[in-house]
Each structure stands twice: as structure tokens, then as C-alpha cells.
Amino acid sequence: MARSVDLFTQYPLIVDPTSKAISLSTNTTTSTSYTHSQTTALNTELTTLNTLHRNLLSLETPGGIPPPPLPINPKRTAQITKLKDTANTAFRKNNHAEAVRLYTFALDMALSRPGWEPVSLARDELAALYANRAQAYMSQREWAEGLVDARASVEAKPMGNAKAWWRGGQCLVEMGRWEEAKAFVGRGIEIEGKESEGGKELVQLMGEVEEGLKRAAQATASSS
């Protein structure tokens, strides 16, 4: 008896002769033997495979294989840093809309970083860029956008990211979502600690949040 390790399911795949893209053969005889969910799963897998293939083709490494995670290819990092710096200058010149646009470019670039590059690097970059974009949104009083970016930033890097915690909390405060603000800032304080530089600011913000909560409670009590 053949062991299960040696067995596999043969899928009716076809290769596009020019683009080398793999796809599922659409013969009626073969496609009927799969359920709908199976075909969708297969098709999504094949699309990711084709994207990965294109990424691999653009590599300059010998043999066309992804290089080991370290050392890092400095090209993309330099580009992203450059974009970030221009965005920062735009922000400092109070050109907030332009800063948002530039940060978005930098983010797109950071997000399209190939998957085999170290994840810690991607996390740091994304966290910084999202936090900065949140700040640029906040300067334009766009609290909802700021909140979403701050959340993305702390998701990418919860530790040592007090600024993003503070910004997210501030956005929630501005929108009057006291309960959520309390939870968010509380988590930030938990992670950052009260003693650190950013932690103190978070504690201060927490005080504001609690006051706001009290006021909101009084308002509801008096109105009802």
C-alpha cells in the first residue's frame, strides 16, 4: 500500500504559454468533479502562486531563489526612508494633505515589500508610517482616519510605540467615545508602562478620559 506521503491529488492545471500563468483547466468534465468551495480555494491559491512567481522573476539573485532574510537589500529601505523624510518635511511646513499623500505612497511601498524580507523590519517601518499618517490626519481634524491608522500602527508594533497609543486615544477622545478611549489608552499604559517617557503622557491622557467619562455619565443622568 502506498503511504499517504507519496500520494497527491492531481489537479487539471494549464500553463499559459506566454505569461506562464498557471490556471485551472476549465474542461467541463474535470471541473464538475470539484465542489464550488474547492475550486475557489484552488483559484485563490493559484493567483497567489502567480504573483509570487512574478516576484521571483524580478529577483536578481543567482538561481532565481529568494535570498535569505539577512542581510537586507538596502534599496527599498532607502526609498521608503526618503519618501518618509519628504513627508515629514511637508508635515512640518503645515502642508498636512500633502504629507498624508506622501505617507500613503511610502506605506504602499512598505506594504509591497516582498514577503521573504525580515518581518521585524516591515513591522517597524509600517508602525512608524502609520503613526505619522495618523498625526497628519489629526492635524486636519480627521479623527476617524487618524484612529484607524493609529490602530494599524499599534497592531504592527505594540511595544515602544507610545505615540501611536496616545494618538489613537486622542482621536477617540475627540470623537467622544470615552469607553473605547479608556480601554485603548489602558492597554497602551499596560504595554508601555507608566514610567517611560510616553507612558507619562498616556497617564495624563487617561486622566482626561476619566474626567470625560464622568461628564458623559452626568449628562446622561441629568437628561434621563
Added chain:
Amino acid sequence: MVDWITLAVPFAYLSVLIGSLATFSSLYRKRKARKATSLEPWFPPHIQRDIYFSLLHLEPSGSSKEKEKEKEKEKKVPESVLKAALLRRATEDIRRVMALRSQKQALSILLQRGSVGDDLWQRFLRAEKEMEEEVRDVVSEANAYVPGWGQTIFQSANEMVNNALIRERIEKHQKKLEEEKAWWDKKKANIQEGFMKELDAEKGVDSTKPAAPVAVESKKVDAPAAASAPPAPTVTESDEDAVLVEADDQPAASAAVQKSPGGGKKKKKGKK
């Protein structure tokens, strides 16, 4: 004669006994083996692996024919595609190996307590063994493409898994943007509405008349003033006030609310 019969009895007894034991044991073993093979696999089918092998087997089907056709077939599935497929397979393996690792401890504790059945543990062990072989297979395949790739393919795959994970999470946050924006816009509108209502209520108390929209209100303010003085820019302060009320929205209107007693005074002045 008698001796033969008496001798046959114990032999018959023995043969029946051994025969029944043998059939029982063989049946039992067969059943057990069937049960073991019918155990559900731990993981769902490994799509990436199947695709990789499907691609690999696209080639030999043509190689049995003429040489030219074989070359054409080889062109059909370039090596880079196979490498990409292998990389995809490695990432899925990483995901599975990590899943097994995280499940192992919990499962062994559950087994010790007797909370889960033995067959679950059997399934788990089988999955573990399969994954070991799978990983070894991927490493040897990778080395076959490029010598030395076997050492780094799983490092790359690991980073790919983690990168995909973090991007997915961020994507989830970013997807909420529209929802958050819509919520905030609605809330903003609500606040404004509430503000206006408050304003109207205040106004109603102030002028002891039923609450009316701001535009009407402002007319009410300036109507007496206009009656007393012609709408020329030269005349009184009260006119200026009225213009202010009409030009701006609620902040100015609220200012008008506060000023409205003053407006009343001015009316008197105008009448004099």
C-alpha cells in the same frame, strides 16, 4: 479403535480453540487496521503540495513523445514556476508545523486527564510524522533546484508567513475605515442637529414663541428693526446684527441667541 476416538476428542477441542482464537485475532487486527486508516487526517488537503506535484507531473506526460514535443513541454512549466510553487508549499508547511507545535502540549495534557480519546492522539502523531517527512522532502527538492537553498527555504517561508499575517491584520484595521468614517459623519451630523435643537429651544424660551427654524428666527429678529429703520447700511447697529445672523450658521446664530435680549433693547432704541 476406542483409543482413536478418545484421542481425537482433545485434538478436536484444541483445533477448535486455536481456530477460533486465530479467526478472532485476525478479524480484530483487520478491524483495527481499517480503523487506523479511516482516521480523519489532522489537516485539510495540502493544496500547495498538490499543485506542486501536479505541475511536476505535467512535464513527464509529454516526455514520452518526440524530443521536440518534450522540449515544448519543458518550456510549458518553467523552473521558476516550480520554484514558486515549492516556496508556496514551504510556507504552508511552516504554518502546519507551527500549528502542530502549539497544539502538542495542550493535547498531551488533555490526553493525560482523559479528556480526549486515544484516536485523536493517534491522528496527531500521524500528522506529526507526515509533516516531518514533508519538510525533509521539501528541503531535498529545494537543494535539487539550487544547491544550498534547502538551508534557507524555510527561513524565507517563515518570514513570508509572518509578513502575510501582519499585512492581513493591518488590512483588517484599514477595512474598518469606511465604517468609522460613516459613523463619525453621522455622529457629527447628530451633534449639529442636537446643537440646533438646543438653540431653537433656547430661542423659544427667549422670545416666548414656538421654536422655528433659524432662518425664520433671524427674520423675526430683524423684522422689527427693518420696520423702524430702512435697510440702509448707514443707519443703526441693529441692522449690522441682523446681517450677521443671516450670513453665518449656527455659531453665529448662537451668538445671536445670546445677543437677542440686546437686540430687543436696540429695537426700543430704534423706535425712539
